[in-house]
Amino acid sequence: RRLWREDVVDWEGRFRTPLQGFTSTPRPLDGVAPFVWHGSIRSPEIAEQAAYYGDGFFHNNIFWPMGHTRRMIELYRNRYAHYGHGTPEQAIVGLGGQVFMRRNSQDAVREFRPYFDNAPVYGHGPSLEEFTEQTPLTVGSPQQVIERTLSFREYAGDYQRQLFLMDHAGLPLKTVLEQLDLLGEEVVPVLRAEFAKNRPAGVPDAPTHRSLLAAKDAKDTQDANGAEGAKEESTV
Incomplete structure (x- = not known):
């Protein structure tokens, strides 16, 4: 799950050699994990x-x-x-x-x-x-x-x-x-x-790439609006 969601991963577990600065490829389409x-x-x-x-x-x-x-x-x-x-x-x-x-x-x-x-x-x-x-x-x-x-x-x-x-x-x-x-x-x-x-x-419905991408875009917009609102409040 981390390999899909993070560009660079450091990880150590029980059943394989550790990962150090590892990036899995290809990256998820549109930056959305399946x-x-x-x-x-x-x-x-x-x-x-x-x-x-x-x-x-x-x-x-x-x-x-x-x-x-x-x-x-x-x-x-x-x-x-x-x-x-x-x-x-x-x-x-x-x-x-x-x-x-x-x-x-x-x-x-x-x-x-x-x-x-x-x-x-x-x-x-x-x-x-x-x-x-x-x-x-x-x-x-x-x-x-x-x-x-x-x-x-x-x-x-x-x-x-x-x-x-x-x-x-x-x-x-x-x-x-x-x-x-x-x-x-x-x-x-x-x-x-x-x-x-x-x-x-x-x-x-079961999630699809299209629905996951739409949810990501909506969250990004919400986060951006929230950050802009916080900036305006700080300026005031």
């Missing part, structure tokens, strides 16, 4: 770290049951508020997701099952049906993916970022590209509209 996401599957310490800094918390949300995801996000939201960054609802949350789509749901299940059964991570374990029921994995039509993804708010609350794992289980490149076409053409536009339509007014 927004930080802390990602985790099962470690509550990561949720705590994200909350401490007021950063975003991204939960993998792929291999574990939804109840685990709920507990992790509730921990992050509550600790975010505890550290004074805002209300729990204002915390910045991202979720993962894992999908396989065909226009017909039966075709999706039939085509994906051999890849699922032999996948390095979950192959030769629970059946496709069991894994789909117990985790956020969705195999079906684009409409089913939309409905399942929108249901994540039932245990995660309103959140800001949704990522999808598309290149998994040994799928060939041609199939992955077809999945991306379905995602971009039929799923993402609907999800964006639905999430925006139903989002409460108090839930913020």
